[in-house]
Amino acid sequence: VFMHEMMGLSVLERQLKDILQRDNIVVVPGNSDEQEWVKQEMGKACVTFLKENVSSDRTMAVTGGTTMAAIAEMMSPFDGDTECLFVPARGGIGEKEENQANTIAAKMARQAKGSYRLLYVPDPLSESSYRTMMKEPAVIDILKIIQGSDIVLHGIGDAITMAKRRKTSNDIMRKLREKEAVSEAFGYYFNAAGEVVHKVRTIGIHLDDLSESSQLVITVAGGKSKARAITSYFKQGRSDLLITDEAAAEAILREN
Numbered sequence: 001v002f003m004h005e006m007m008g009l010s011v012l013e014r015q016l017k018d019i020l021q022r023d024n025i026v027v028v029p030g031n032s033d034e035q036e037w038v039k040q041e042m043g044k045a046c047v048t049f050l051k052e053n054v055s056s057d058r059t060m061a062v063t064g065g066t067t068m069a070a071i072a073e074m075m076s077p078f079d080g081d082t083e084c085l086f087v088p089a090r091g092g093i094g095e096k097e098e099n100q101a102n103t104i105a106a107k108m109a110r111q112a113k114g115s116y117r118l119l120y121v122p123d124p125l126s127e128s129s130y131r132t133m134m135k136e137p138a139v140i141d142i143l144k145i146i147q148g149s150d151i152v153l154h155g156i157g158d159a160i161t162m163a164k165r166r167k168t169s170n171d172i173m174r175k176l177r178e179k180e181a182v183s184e185a186f187g188y189y190f191n192a193a194g195e196v197v198h199k200v201r202t203i204g205i206h207l208d209d210l211s212e213s214s215q216l217v218i219t220v221a222g223g224k225s226k227a228r229a230i231t232s233y234f235k236q237g238r239s240d241l242l243i244t245d246e247a248a249a250e251a252i253l254r255e256n
């Protein structure tokens, strides 16, 4: 049974690589929409990858969400003498405390016996407070660390699900519907072609930073309900590794 399952998943991985046109994809069994442990399985796969490919003196920027929180739970100390440094990739973006990037960065650091730096910004930020905050030496300092991080770990969400979870205003909800937003990552909303249709103003990593950098970007997102969102992000989004689950993979293959 085990071998059969392994073979089934590797076939899925191969087909998904063709469709999303990426070389590095890992599929874990199950459906994280329905089974909470599947997020932990994706978390385990992510931690295993990090342990095998990343040295202990690295800086990792992480986004928020329940998937990232599950990775934090699975995190454990790295071999080596130097500590990993964990930072949030962007400001709060409307998540519950336990699912905020700050909380997750701190938890990852605790689990990995590393260190962390936090970024406190209200969000969404008005244009004028954004400009004011960007002059604060403490903000500039942490922003440099975030933008210079070696690894970026991030989630993807369904656009409307995320907008509701963030209690987004009616105006913006209307804009997202009009522009047919399908996915969300890093506070950016994308349509089916992977074009940015809206972004939440906050401090931290911007998509432009990612496209120009040598950072290793790891995407972790699963569940049947995220199939369209994953396809949308991967149309144009920067990612060096996707960790997903069987249900998302099967739905992506069916829809494409």
Ligand code: F6P
Residues within 6 Å of the ligand: 063, 064, 065, 066, 067, 068, 093, 095, 154, 155, 156, 157, 158, 162, 184, 185, 186, 187
């Ligand atoms: O809000 C942070 C975030 O990483 C979003 O960018 C992403 O859409 C979402 O969380 C994923 O959350 P979850 O893992 O709970 O589906």
